[in-house]
Amino acid sequence: MNPDGAGRRPPTAQQFVLAELRRAITTGRLRPGAPIRQDALAEELQVSRVPLREALKTLEGEGLVTHQAHKGYCVATLSLDDLREVYRIRELLEEEAVRRAVVRLTDADLDRLEAVQGDVERAAAAGDVLAMATANRVFHMTLFDCAGMPRLARLIRTLWDSTDAYRSMYYGDGGNRERVVKEHRATLDALRRRAADEAVATLNVHRDHAVTELRSLLPASP
């Protein structure tokens, strides 16, 4: 399918570790708030602590882990306020991305989006939570990349990452999966008609619902 398939190990150890850690955090295998024991992790991943620490520094920059000198790293925990803040910032940035994308979308772009939407619908039908999360993400990022603003896209990507640990739970519910499918359809339709306001609105509805749902999933008082 893809030339450098998902299983191919990256050229450097820190890139490998980075990918592994990101997955572990965004899928929830490393729980929010959990301390990161460097020695144990390094041994588990079969690398020394040096590349591990560099990967952690990258993740710290992205807000997925926190660090205190001489105390170590922890998987970041988001308070309700943090979550709301992230979603508000996403709203600002994604609106811009969509508006730029709308006026630049080619037919090929729309075809790609349609194809990805196919993946989303298949995952939703199959009830495959992980595939759903991945395809949904690809759908949005594909759209945002069309804005032709690489830095903006990167920022948005980072914001998504920082809440992935919580978002995965969202797709556990079949109703939510159906909802996402419908909302994507509405977005695609608006994009085809170059209706920017409408496209932005559908995404905002989507986000608002997600943040509402996530409130109930948050730890009691972080």
Place this chain on the structure above:
Amino acid sequence: MNPDGAGRRPPTAQQFVLAELRRAITTGRLRPGAPIRQDALAEELQVSRVPLREALKTLEGEGLVTHQAHKGYCVATLSLDDLREVYRIRELLEEEAVRRAVVRLTDADLDRLEAVQGDVERAAAAGDVLAMATANRVFHMTLFDCAGMPRLARLIRTLWDSTDAYRSMYYGDGGNRERVVKEHRATLDALRRRAADEAVATLNVHRDHAVTELRSLLPASP
């Protein structure tokens, strides 16, 4: 003046190196595009390469340096498009920050802003470019911090950092310094009257002028 004065060396080597590198890049001592020779830098800063590399990873996350595996780090260069993109993103985020700040500003906050504005005016009068850049930055960050959205403030800070190398040149011109002083006054006035739209507008004018000026300072074809 300040309990942990500027000259105090941070507790860990990587924090020290991080601060040093940030200064070197944002003041232009390390020029955009310049390769970063780790051995030489480590020796110059009297540390080993390990904390240096961790600091570089942090700076990479902030976009101040770029990295290629097995080739090394370079000080990031911004194309005109990059610059415009950064300023556009800033516009989006700073508008939000200002609007939130306006409804939360206390008298103490306004007093602090007024005090910082005093620093700005003194630096402008003295023609001290570095002091001017610093005070201007403090003025804006103080305002943005009042929004009570720490992540938003951090993002904005990072965006400022990424263009600091170019912005320093801006203050070389006395006319620009005067302009900044006047625009800050207008912003402060609008803030006092809780006139959000107006405050946002003054900042937008400010940014637009800066980005126009910076166009002429960019390298020919990066």
Place this chain on the structure above:
DNA sequence: TCTCCATATTTTGGATCCAATATTGAAAAT
């Protein structure tokens, strides 16, 4: 029993050393 302090252990931060990759320069072949 609880608190406080000294000590031992664990864990992180940093330095040095080695390996892998990239770059440079020179020699050889066309």
Place this chain on the structure above:
DNA sequence: ATTTTCAATATTGGATCCAAAATATGGAGA
């Protein structure tokens, strides 16, 4: 003379080792 190949060198990536700090442990005193 130009290009290509191959070796020498320089530079980065990673592993191991040591030092510093924090945490856990245990005992003495109130």
